[in-house]
Amino acid sequence: MTAFLANILLALAWMALTDSFHAGGFATGFLFGFFVIWIGRRDRHTASYHRRLLAIAAFIPYFIKEMVVANLRVAYDVLTPRDHMKPGIVAVPLDLETDLQITLLATCITLTPGTLSLLVSEDRQTLYVHAMYIDDPQLLVQEIKQGFEQRIREIVQ
Template sequence: MVKQFLMNLLLAFIWVALTGSLYFSNFYLGFLLGFFILWLMNRNEDDQRYFNRVPKIIGFILYFLYELVKANLQVAYDVITPRFFMQPGIVRYPMAARSDFEINMLSTVISLTPGTLIMDISEDRTVLYIHVMYLRDKDQFIRQIKNGFERRLLEIIR
């Protein structure tokens, strides 16, 4: 999988060198073209993990950026208006993540989102305690984390 990723990066850099345009959008286009070329060359191979994970990683990054911007706007709006809309609360979140790496990644992603903070992890490592700044519905928040961050993250890692 690492070999295919490095080859994809090499193809993207070759694309940038051939076009002579050193912009992120051009690099991204070269990465997508390289991904397509590698997929065409390796579609009969048994190991397709790279070609399954890259779209999931890109989807996770876009989802995280969307949630990040949404949370930032919510906190910024609350700061600049005279009335506070905060409804703080602590949520007991049961995790599907089990390994140390999975728990660490999930807690980091949740903590990076403004308005949420990981307070503690249970002794048996099955529950996260999350402080939420805008908690309107506890069950909806748990579903949002479970179907959003955790599901997407575990699809990439596992």
């Protein structure tokens, strides 16, 4: 049985024992199950599960912060009379290997207002990104690589 399935079953058992059949009860049971599995782990698969789950938990606030900042920047540009855009296309060299990793990166970039993933090169080594605000192309590439790409690599590997 995988650690994730065990965690889900422990969360459902927690809900049944506490008679709390709602999202908060499931979340509490999931956290309880996470710590039970963490304390009783015996192999590298459960250690990998915990590492991934913590990476996902760290990714969510980062993504929300990036979304809020990008929304505020676009909203400011729309509401002010002066145009602040410096649009352009940058080539982001990829360290990600699988289609899933590249798709997650492209999706995160596209979901962030002001940026859009355009194309992945045929050799899957470059992602072309259109951005509304490019003050320094190298800085944008560095932000993508150290932000989204690094966190996606931590989650998937």
